[in-house]
Amino acid sequence: MTAEPASTPPPAPPSPRAPARRRRREALRDLAREYARHRAGVVGLVGLLAMVVLALTAPLLVDPADLTVTRAPGAAFEPPGARFPLGTDDYGRSILDLVIWGSRVSLTVGFLATVVSVSLGTLVGITAGHFGATGGTAGRILSSILLRLTDWFLVLPTLVLAVALAAVLPRGTGTIIIAIGLTVWPATARLVRAQTLAVEARPYVERARALGGGHAHVMLWHVLPNIMPVVLAQTTLLVATSIIAESTLAFLGVGDPTTISWGGILESARNAGAISSGIWWYMIPPGLAIALVALAFTLCGRALEAVIDPRLREQR
Template sequence: MAFPDSLILSADGTGSHPRFALLRRLLRRPSALCGLVLMAAILAMAVLAHPLYPDDPLDMVAAPFLHPGTDAAFPLGSDMLGRDLAAGIFHGARISLLIGVVAALVSLVIGIGIGALSGYYGGRIDAGLMRLTELFQTIPPFLFSLAIVAILQPSIATITGAIGITAWPGLARLVRAEVLKLRHSELVEASISLGASDARIILLHILPNVLAPIVVSASILVASAILSESSLAFLGLGDPNVVSWGGMVGAGREVIRTDWYVATIPGIAILAAVLALNLLGDGLNDALNRKGQRR
């Protein structure tokens, strides 16, 4: 399988394992390092949610409106129903990451598939797939997701699916543009002359060379999915059986003037997650950029 040059050469131009070379370039960027630290903390919260808070985070376990720092057993305080905010933040990390990652995977599969087929075959296939892409782009993704969730009833599955099937058009156009550049390259022409199938050429020779923009787009898709889920939950279209950061913000908005922390703490968690993913995306964009690598 062919890898792009930006993944094979190290920062100093010497050959090395692509994963280690990429990691070294990524860690040289302070913004990317900050994003990695933030994301590691959020992942740790998700992993430790059940060991630290084994009970249902929706249980009422404390007095209502317990302010942060008042009781060591509830370091972040409690909300208007006496639910532990710390438990909600930790368990909410699991829900946000789950929805973000799965929705991004759905978008990646659809976007890469449509973009690759459109760019490789061209002609009527390209025209038809691009008309389909434009159709999806005429409807704002969030409003489209909101309509789907409202019709199908809120649940983790419907929220994830709704976000995933509405966020792919931008990625499809990006992949199509990259595939068009490679469609008539010497590598592809040689593979065709040797009798390689279209599927083999696309999967083994074209897509690996489009890996850099796909990886960067994936981090942005995860961040966008987390924001979309938080917005849906804020509007009351979240899964009522689980705790999510957006749902916590939505519940706390009614008391924000008197008990600001109920909405502010989960809001900070959302901000940290989205910031971490955007910083990682920027860092990956720089690390995978061959021009930036050679400077």
């Protein structure tokens, strides 16, 4: 007797989420192609990636022992030369090493403070927009309370509030992140609320509510994915604001004194009298680094905004 050939199993049915994943991949490819057409955005992205790589490789490029005041490798206030391309500070430390090492703290604070700010602003904006549109009397009351709270933070001087929080809380990098994150979120909340109201008026959201979708389902699965491009563009713009805010707080003397950041270098230059003494190499490199990073993030944010908004794309 001959053995019957083994029957091949039927092919597995395609996943119902496969078309959605394919559409997301195509959308990302289209976004990348459209972004590549913006020369300023590409320049900003390249500069940003270079700065991030520099911050990540800082422990390989700089010996932390050379950053201490007891083991400074040079004399105080040496001008730029072959040994020290950017000169030295009042302790004899290399300004170039300080700028490279300070990029780690400045970029970390900028990213984390932006995450705190964008998360808080997105939560408040989606909640206010959703319940203001469909929440009934109680929802409109909640939306009104959140809007008044947002307006209150908007009218407060951001820098003064950040300085007050940094002065009251224990000094440290975490305090600076919290102080910045809690002061720059209202603009994101207002933007997200406006986008949420526009999404809530679309027919598929109304169908989702008619089919029994609750508040959390509508906000997480219908509103949030549609406003994420706007949130992403806002994030790139806020990182530059957060880095400048951290540098300002450090320059005013309310930053973390145990860490090296670009603002801390400027604060040390001011205390050492570099401004009045004409020691320009102590002030210009950290200030230029802050300006370049802020410019890179701004270029990336503007390019993303132009890619996402069809009206800006047509004007280009």
